[in-house]
Amino acid sequence: MLKRLSAVIQKEFIHIFRDVRSLLVILALPILMLLLYGNMISLDPNAMSIGFVDLDHSQSSRQLVEKFKGSGFFKIRAVADSPAKIESMLQSRAVKAVVVIPADFEKRIARDPSIPIQLVADASDSNSASLITNYVGAIALNFSLAGTSIRSPIDIRTRMLYNPDGKTMYYILPGIATIIMLMISALLPCLTLVKEKETGTLEQILVTPLSSAEIVLGKIAPYMFLAFLDGLLVLGSAYLIYQMPFRGSLPLLLSLCLLFVLTGLSLGLLISSRVKSQQVAIMGALALTMMPTMILSGFMFPLESMPAFLQGISRVIPASYFLVIIRGILVKGIGFEHLVFPTLFLVFFTLFVLGISILSFKPRLD
Numbered sequence: 001m002l003k004r005l006s007a008v009i010q011k012e013f014i015h016i017f018r019d020v021r022s023l024l025v026i027l028a029l030p031i032l033m034l035l036l037y038g039n040m041i042s043l044d045p046n047a048m049s050i051g052f053v054d055l056d057h058s059q060s061s062r063q064l065v066e067k068f069k070g071s072g073f074f075k076i077r078a079v080a081d082s083p084a085k086i087e088s089m090l091q092s093r094a095v096k097a098v099v100v101i102p103a104d105f106e107k108r109i110a111r112d113p114s115i116p117i118q119l120v121a122d123a124s125d126s127n128s129a130s131l132i133t134n135y136v137g138a139i140a141l142n143f144s145l146a147g148t149s150i151r152s153p154i155d156i157r158t159r160m161l162y163n164p165d166g167k168t169m170y171y172i173l174p175g176i177a178t179i180i181m182l183m184i185s186a187l188l189p190c191l192t193l194v195k196e197k198e199t200g201t202l203e204q205i206l207v208t209p210l211s212s213a214e215i216v217l218g219k220i221a222p223y224m225f226l227a228f229l230d231g232l233l234v235l236g237s238a239y240l241i242y243q244m245p246f247r248g249s250l251p252l253l254l255s256l257c258l259l260f261v262l263t264g265l266s267l268g269l270l271i272s273s274r275v276k277s278q279q280v281a282i283m284g285a286l287a288l289t290m291m292p293t294m295i296l297s298g299f300m301f302p303l304e305s306m307p308a309f310l311q312g313i314s315r316v317i318p319a320s321y322f323l324v325i326i327r328g329i330l331v332k333g334i335g336f337e338h339l340v341f342p343t344l345f346l347v348f349f350t351l352f353v354l355g356i357s358i359l360s361f362k363p364r365l366d
Contacts, residue, residue, distance in 0.1 A: 008218025030230045037176045051078040051095035058106035097121040097132045174326040175299035182289045185227035185264030190281035193272040227261040247333030263350045269357040293319040
């Protein structure tokens with residue numbers, strides 16, 4: 001059996017290395033996706049556009065505008081002197097919010113630091129409006145309390161563990177790596193096995209005395225190596241380009257990445273064994289990997305905020321368990337004792353899907 005299996009693996013490697021263009025796509029696509037997603041997806045507030053209506057024209061009002069400008073969170077797009085211009089600024093999308101400074105701002109702030117300041121925000125994008133509201137409130141409070149003896153009644157001293165700078169990139173990059181590894185490993189069998197069905201070259205193997213298990217395992221081994229190499233490239237690039245922290249065990253991470261790659265390959269094999277068209281196989285692989293991982297795995301949206309039935313669906317998505325693993329090892333440095341359940345789920349899920357793939361693969365000509 002081992003001799004026959006090694007022959008299938010050798011044949012598959014020869015087939016891969018002869019197709020140089022596909023090999024370059026397999027190795028270059030993950031890095032390209034990491035660079036694109038890593039630079040496009042960010043929840044950190046940065047240069048949010050904001051405008052001011054200054055009705056006071058005093059030194060204090062100008063200092064307040066400078067306070068916002070120097071915060072690094074806002075970009076001052078306009079400073080007007082009439083409330084009538086608020087709606088036009090928001091409708092033209094020149095700004096996402098407007099701060100209105102009252103006419104007696106300087107006189108009143110000298111007597112009462114809690115003077116009200118109006119904020120008019122564009123809530124068509126509720127997430128941005130919420131971020132702007134929070135940061136405007138914090139900057140205004142800091143400005144009003146500067147130079148006074150007023151203190152909040154409770155002195156809260158916060159300590160941020162694992163991500164003291166609050167960079168959302170440390171949360172997003174492991175999710176991007178998860179998407180890439182799962183998608184690439186599921187696409188590889190669809191790009192090759194179904195193509196062999198379409199071209200008829202699969203018949204050369206089907207006429208041999210190989211069993212379904214030997215054919216499937218022999219074909220999965222080379223792509224497991226390539227998908228694992230893609231995972232290493234993605235993780236290495238995240239560390240070198242984006243300074244992603246690495247606080248856990250490298251052997252543990254690599255072992256579980258290999259398991260997750262096998263999970264993706266088993267999904268790709270299941271799809272390839274069921275369809276005859278390469279286009280349908282690719283669409284099925286993307287539908288079963290990228291979309292659920294983006295939406296239902298906890299990559300962007302917390303699972304706790306989802307409806308109960310969607311939380312139930314997320315419990316059968318492999319990426320939701322691997323996200324716990326990769327984020328825990330990279331960012332928090334946790335050990336295997338805290339990852340037993342996610343690992344066992346991936347093992348059973350992979351064995352189940354791989355078993356179905358072997359049973360679905362028919363070693364005979366139609």
